[in-house]
Amino acid sequence: MGVAEPDPARIATELQSLGLKVALDLDPRRGGAGPAEGGAIVLGGRALSVPTASPFVANSPYELRAEGGEAVLLRHGQELMPVGLIPRPGFLKRRTKSGMPFRQLALMHGADCLASTVLQTCAHWASGRRCRFCGIELSLTGGGTLARKEPDDLAEAAAWAAAHDGVTHVVLTTGCAGEPGAEVAHLARCARAVKNASNLAVHVQLTPPEDPVALEKLKRSGADTVGIHIECYDREVLARQAPAKAALGRRRFLETWRAAVEVFGPGQVESFLLAGLGEPEESLLEGAEAMASLGVFPFLVPLRPIPGSLMADSPPPDPERMARLYEDLAAILAARGLRSAECLAGCVRCGACSALAFYEKEPRPLVCHQARNLGERAQALRIRHRVFVEEQGIFENADLDQADSRAVHLVARLEGRIVGTVRTFPVDGKGHWIGGRLAVLKTARASGAAQLLVREAVRTAKVQGCLRFTAHIQEPNVLFFRRLGWRVESEPFDYRGRPHRLMSANLDKA
Ligand code: SF4
Numbered sequence: 001m002g003v004a005e006p007d008p009a010r011i012a013t014e015l016q017s018l019g020l021k022v023a024l025d026l027d028p029r030r031g032g033a034g035p036a037e038g039g040a041i042v043l044g045g046r047a048l049s050v051p052t053a054s055p056f057v058a059n060s061p062y063e064l065r066a067e068g069g070e071a072v073l074l075r076h077g078q079e080l081m082p083v084g085l086i087p088r089p090g091f092l093k094r095r096t097k098s099g100m101p102f103r104q105l106a107l108m109h110g111a112d113c114l115a116s117t118v119l120q121t122c123a124h125w126a127s128g129r130r131c132r133f134c135g136i137e138l139s140l141t142g143g144g145t146l147a148r149k150e151p152d153d154l155a156e157a158a159a160w161a162a163a164h165d166g167v168t169h170v171v172l173t174t175g176c177a178g179e180p181g182a183e184v185a186h187l188a189r190c191a192r193a194v195k196n197a198s199n200l201a202v203h204v205q206l207t208p209p210e211d212p213v214a215l216e217k218l219k220r221s222g223a224d225t226v227g228i229h230i231e232c233y234d235r236e237v238l239a240r241q242a243p244a245k246a247a248l249g250r251r252r253f254l255e256t257w258r259a260a261v262e263v264f265g266p267g268q269v270e271s272f273l274l275a276g277l278g279e280p281e282e283s284l285l286e287g288a289e290a291m292a293s294l295g296v297f298p299f300l301v302p303l304r305p306i307p308g309s310l311m312a313d314s315p316p317p318d319p320e321r322m323a324r325l326y327e328d329l330a331a332i333l334a335a336r337g338l339r340s341a342e343c344l345a346g347c348v349r350c351g352a353c354s355a356l357a358f359y360e361k362e363p364r365p366l367v368c369h370q371a372r373n374l375g376e377r378a379q380a381l382r383i384r385h386r387v388f389v390e391e392q393g394i395f396e397n398a399d400l401d402q403a404d405s406r407a408v409h410l411v412a413r414l415e416g417r418i419v420g421t422v423r424t425f426p427v428d429g430k431g432h433w434i435g436g437r438l439a440v441l442k443t444a445r446a447s448g449a450a451q452l453l454v455r456e457a458v459r460t461a462k463v464q465g466c467l468r469f470t471a472h473i474q475e476p477n478v479l480f481f482r483r484l485g486w487r488v489e490s491e492p493f494d495y496r497g498r499p500h501r502l503m504s505a506n507l508d509k510a
Helices: 008-018 055-059 151-164 184-198 213-220 235-241 243-248 250-264 281-294 319-336 374-391 449-463 475-483
Strands: 039-043 046-050 062-067 070-075 078-085 107-109 113-119 169-174 201-205 225-227 269-275 296-302 366-370 408-414 417-426 432-440 468-474 493-495 498-504
Touching: 008 039, 008 046, 008 055, 008 062, 008 078, 008 319, 039 070, 113 151, 113 184, 151 184, 169 184, 184 201, 184 213, 213 250, 225 250, 235 243, 250 269, 250 281, 250 296, 269 281, 269 319, 281 296, 281 319, 281 366, 281 449, 296 319, 319 366, 366 449, 374 408, 374 417, 374 432, 408 449, 417 449, 432 449, 449 468, 468 475, 475 498
Parallel strands: 113 169, 169 201, 201 225, 225 269, 269 296, 432 468
Antiparallel strands: 039 046, 039 078, 062 070, 070 078, 107 113, 366 408, 408 417, 417 432, 468 498, 493 498
8 A cells, every 4th residue: 555645735834724843944924915824945846935933832742853954844743745945035135226135025925026115114003904914014023025116216116126036026016005005106106117127917906996997097007907806705794894994894894805906907807815804614615706707816824823913813824725726716716717826926826825726626618607797798798799699680780789798798718719609797786687599609509608608607696696597588499508506487579570488406415
C-alpha cells in the first residue's frame, strides 16, 4: 500500500485556519486593510499567506523548518513537503529621491504584488461603525507606514519594484475617506502615477461610490481591475460586523458591481466574501452566485483575526467548513466561466489570502450567466433577431419590446462564444415571473444550451422571490419543456399566428 501524497489544497486550507509556527522572519504583515497578520510561503507553486503571530497559531500542528535556503513544512513534527520562501524584496531597503523609505509606502503581497494603502485612515475607525475585522490604522502606530501616500512617491516605488523585484501588479486600497467614493480622487491620482511610471497592471479598491461615473474615472486613470468588497452577504451579520458597509445596502453593491463590470469587464471586478463572521453558509453561496452571474469574482477568504482589531479573539473558520465552501465556490465559478488566472490585477490575481485557487476547476465548455455588459446584451439581441425575425418570421422587423428594459437577460456561452439567450422578468409584485424569447443559434442547438438557459432563468427568478414562473410555449416545444419538468396549463391558443400553450415551471426543481 503506497503512502498518500500530501494534498496541497487541504494543507493550504488548514494552514490558513490553524496557522503556521515559524522560527524565521517571513517578512510579516502586522496590520492593514485586508487580511493582515501573517507571512507568505509558496505551496504547490502558489503564494499563500498564513497566520503566524496570532495566539491560536501556538496550537497549530503545522511548523516550518528552514535550513540552508531549503524550507520544509512539518505536521505534528513529521516532514510533509518542501515549501518555497519568498525572497525579501530589494525595494524595502530603498528610498525615494526625497528620502522617503519605500517600505513606508508599500509592501510586497504574495509573490509578485506591490500593495499600498494609499489612505491608511478610516472615517469609521474611532466610531462604533468600523469593520470589526479590519486593522487599517493599527500599522500607523510606531511609524511603520504613512497615513497618506503621495502619487509620485508610490510611482517611484512601483517603478523600482517592477524593474528589480519581479512585481507584476499593484493593489491600491484605502480606508473610507468620509462619504463613500470620496477616496476616488486620490486613488485615481495614485493609479495614474503608478501606471505612467511602471506600466504595471493596477487594481484599486473602494466602497461603492455615490456616482458610478467614478468607476470610469478610475479606469481612465489607469486602473485595470477594481475591488468593491461587501465582505458578507448576510444582512444581519454584516450589520453586526461592518455597520458602515451594511448601511449602504445590498442594492448599492449590486448596482455598483453591475456598473463596474460594464467598465472593467467580466472577471475584472472582485468582492471579498469573508468566512468566519458568523454568516450562514447558504448566504455566502447565495452571494457568490449573485456575484458570479454578474461577472464579479467572489473572492472567498477565511477570517484572519488581526491582533488589535475588534475581532482579535475570534477564531478563524474551521478548515472542514472552508474546504466545503471552496468546493462549492469552485463549482459556481466553473459554471459561470470565471477563472482567477484571467484576472489582470489585484487580490484575485495574487490569491495569497485564499486557498480558492487550489480548488478551481477549468470552466465548463457550456456556461450561462447574465448578459454582463453592453456587448453581451447586443449579442443576445442579435441572436433573438436571427431566430424570431429572420428564421421564424414571428416578428416582421424586430422582436424588442418594453419588457426588455426591465428583464434579466441571460446568455449561454459555448467554448467562449455566446450562442443563446433568454429573458425573465416579474409581472406583478406577488412573485409571478415570466420567461421568454428563448433563442439558440442553429449551430448550437444540440449543445444543451436551451435546457441550461431555461433552468438558469427559473433559478434566477426563484432567488429573487419568484413563486410562479410561466411562459407561452410554441406547440412544437411543449415536449421539450415537459421533459424539464414543466406543466401545461392551457389549451393551445394563437399568438402571432402560431399555436402556443401556457406552461409553468416546477420551482422545486430549480
Ligand atoms: S490576496 Fe490581496 S490582500 Fe491578500 S496578499 Fe494578495 S494582494 Fe494582499
